[in-house]
Amino acid sequence: MIDVVVVGGGPVGLYLAALLLQSGVSVRVLERRAEPNTHSRAIGIHPPALEALDGIGVAARLVSDGVRIRRGVAIGGGVEVAEMSFDAVSGTYPFVLSVPQSRTEAVLEQRVRGLDCGAIRRGVTVTGIHDDGSAVAVDLLTPAGESRIHASLAVAADGARSTVRQRLGAPAPLKVYPDRYLMGDFADSTEFGPDAALFLEAAGIVESFPLPGGVRRWVARLRGADPDAHTAGSLARMVRERTGIVIDAGTNSMLSSFGVRSRLVKRMIHGRISLIGDAAHEISPIGGQGMNLGWLDASELAPLILGRLARTAREREFGNFESHRLQAAAKAARQSEINMALGRPLPAPLWNVRNRLIAGAAGVPAINSRVAARFTMH
Template sequence: MIDVVVVGGGPVGLYLAALLLQQGVSVRVLERRTEPDTHSRAIGIHPPSLEALDRIGVASGLVNEGVRIRRGVAIGGGVEVAGMSFDSVSGRFPFVLSVPQVLTEAALERRVVALDGEAIIRGATVTGIHDDGSAVAVDVVTACGKSRIHASLAVAADGVRSTIRQLLAIPAPLRTYQDRYLMGDFADGTAFGPDAALFLEFPGIVESFPLPGAMRRWVARLPGTMPDAPSAGSLARIVRERTGIAVDAGTNSMVSSFGVRSRLVKRMVHGRTSLIGDAAHEISPIGGQGMNLGWLDAAELAPLILNRLTHTDCGADLRSFERHRLRAAAKAVRQSEINMALGRPVPRPLWHVRNRLIGSAASVAAINSRVAARFTMH
């Protein structure tokens, strides 16, 4: 019997596995994908997460691979409305790191493999989970057939469609929003350099973030009529119409559209199984908090797992963990709702008023610093 089985080999599951392996805990990570995902996906790593990632020795390598976003600017009608510096948000990491998720996962996987070359089991589909009060048994199907893995504890880090959450019939009320977005990565032909740019235009927001390799991500809130299929040309056209910036569709390396949902479980700890990351809380990608929330879940859960493995009674600590992390997730949901509201289409007269109010608020140093801290999850 192993100590901990982690269901889900994405960034959150891999991070937790590395934390535990460093402490001599035996771990198996069950990942349905047979190969790593090559999609750039999430790109923003906030300062608290960099501090967490530093605990397993991968932060410095990621910082070297990524782009350090130290400043964000809000633009409306071609005029800078507000600027925001992240210099004061952290002593060690005074920036948001932009790095494609594929590189982040690769760094995490390398660390896990270095600690235990047999820890990750790919092509593993979980079909059942059983908790007898003293151990957990997880039913798995792989290319080699069916098997059952016995562990002292289980952690579900298997994403928004969590198999474990469904198998355990854990309530997780779902809310959907009207907002839809189109996202794509293109060669960077702007003069923004390492700055993030938010275009607060009356037809809807356009967001722009630097990426490694002289690339840039563009995200636009879609109008009521969505293109038949997401395309680089559609996104380039929206960016040009709203910002005046010409994006070369021919340089596109990724394009996708997405809607917005939020979901919070009522409980994150169920017997000997815990849920973390998107399995426990799904929030809007706008603001880039989802992956970061999962890492902070894992960082807080890891010492409690160590205590449970020594048969220490940590029921009160687990309840405190659950309350704290669910409050953090609820706060992130509220922040994402504010972000989405600011990016929705508004009539032109209200657009002028809104942008003036944003500019006035941002000119107050205390407010500016507080907003910067909220955006970077401090």
């Protein structure tokens, strides 16, 4: 019997596996996908998460691979409304790191395999999970057929549609928002360099973030539910109409449309089974906090796992962990709701008022610093 089964081989599951393996714990990561992720997906790594990733020796490599976003600007009607610097948010990592999720996962997977070449099992579907009070049994479907693996503890990091959460019947009320977005990665033709730019336009927000290799991500809030609008050309058109910036649709390397939901479990600890990351709390991608929340969940859970395996952990420690992490997720959800509200379409008079209010608040150093800290999860 192994020590810990981690269900889900995404960035959160891989990070937890590395933390545990380097502490001498035996781990198996069960991942449904047969091949590694190649999608850029989540790109922002915040300072607290970089500090956590440094604990497994991968932060420096990711920083060398990514773009350091030290400043964000808000623009409305072609005029700079506000500026936000991240220089004071962290002594070690005074920036938000932009790096494709595919690269992040590749670095994490290499670290895990370096610690235990057999720790990751791909092409595995979890069909059941059972906690008898002394161990956990996980039922699997593999290309070779059905099997079962036994472990002292199990952690579900299997995403927003978590199979483990469903198998546990864990209550997790779902909230659906009216907001929809279209995002894509294109060759960078702007002069923003490593800066992030938010265009607060009356027709809806447009967000722009640098990526490595001369690429820039664009995210636009959609108006209506026209399925024909979900193309690289339509995104380029929205960007041009709202910002005046011309991007070449032919350089598109990733395109995705998404709606927004939020979900927060009532409990993260279920006996010998824990839920972390999106399996425990799904929040809006606007603000880029979801993946980072999962890493911080894992960082706080790992010492408790070690304590439970050593029979030194106390139950109240798990209760404190659960309370703290659910509070952090609720705070992030509130921040994402504010971010979405600021980006919704507005009639011209209200749009002018909103932008003037943002400019006034940003001009107060104490408010500007506090907002920068909130945006970077400090």
